[in-house]
Amino acid sequence: SYLLTQPPSVSVAPGKTASIPCGGDNIGSKTVQWYQQNPGQPPVLVIYYDNKRPSGIPERFSGSTSGNTATLTISRVEVGDEADYYCQVWDSSSGQVVFGGGTKVTVL
Amino acid sequence: EVLLVQSGAEVRKTGESLKISCKISGYAFATYWIAWVRHMPGKGLEWMGTIFPADSDTRYSPSFKGQVIISADKSINTAYLQWNSLKASDTSIYYCARLSASSLFLIDYWGQGTLVTVSS
Numbered sequence: 679s680y681l682l683t684q685p686p687s688v689s690v691a692p693g694k695t696a697s698i699p700c701g702g703d704n705i706g707s708k709t710v711q712w713y714q715q716n717p718g719q720p721p722v723l724v725i726y727y728d729n730k731r732p733s734g735i736p737e738r739f740s741g742s743t744s745g746n747t748a749t750l751t752i753s754r755v756e757v758g759d760e761a762d763y764y765c766q767v768w769d770s771s772s773g774q775v776v777f778g779g780g781t782k783v784t785v786l
Numbered sequence: 787e788v789l790l791v792q793s794g795a796e797v798r799k800t801g802e803s804l805k806i807s808c809k810i811s812g813y814a815f816a817t818y819w820i821a822w823v824r825h826m827p828g829k830g831l832e833w834m835g836t837i838f839p840a841d842s843d844t845r846y847s848p849s850f851k852g853q854v855i856i857s858a859d860k861s862i863n864t865a866y867l868q869w870n871s872l873k874a875s876d877t878s879i880y881y882c883a884r885l886s887a888s889s890l891f892l893i894d895y896w897g898q899g900t901l902v903t904v905s906s
Binding site for chain 1: 821829830831832833845847848881883886889890891892893894896897898899
């Protein structure tokens with residue numbers, strides 16, 4: 679089955695840029711979504727179709743994919759961005775939807 | 787306003803059955819796929835399966851096939867997730883979610899989650 683790999687944690691200072699990688703075999707050929715989840719809350723979609731932002735999501739959130747890595751970038755990080763972030767793809771070969779293991783972003 | 791309101795927390799013993807619900811409002815229930823997602827304590831999200839309420843077309847992820855039953859009653863705009871024999875490892879938060887009209891994997895709305903606790 680298709681696997682997505684994320685680092686367990688990323689730390690970033692306020693005002694700096696956070697980059698959250700999501701590794702998968704040839705992930706650049708798939709469409710990637712990113713969800714933000716705060717403790718005790720359901721996830722929220724922050725990026726879809728690799729780099730599209732839903733309405734209401736700040737421009738500070740952006741996504742990109744290349745080769746075997748997709749990346750969620752959060753610019754000018756704020757304390758309120760502390761959360762878990764999950765990447766997600768649909769693997770056409772298996773017909774399955776897959777989530778990455780999640781990355782906890784800590785704002786120092 | 788699109789709302790997915792899930793049933794409340796449940797506590798069961800191993801071997802017992804359980805059915806949790808997801809009541810939808812604010813859109814045409816039958817015409818959007820609904821997904822169920824598991825979030826085990828301290829773990830990541832897991833895609834369990836989906837259902838299209840208009841015809842009850844149901845698709846399960848391999849890990850959950852035979853372990854749960856996904857159903858829907860379009861007459862009352864409600865989707866269900868059911869276990870016939872719970873295990874301690876079923877202890878988790880379960881989310882229902884609506885899939886975007888343009889995709890079978892893009893979630894645009896989520897329920898608030900239902901905590902299921904299974905003990906021996």
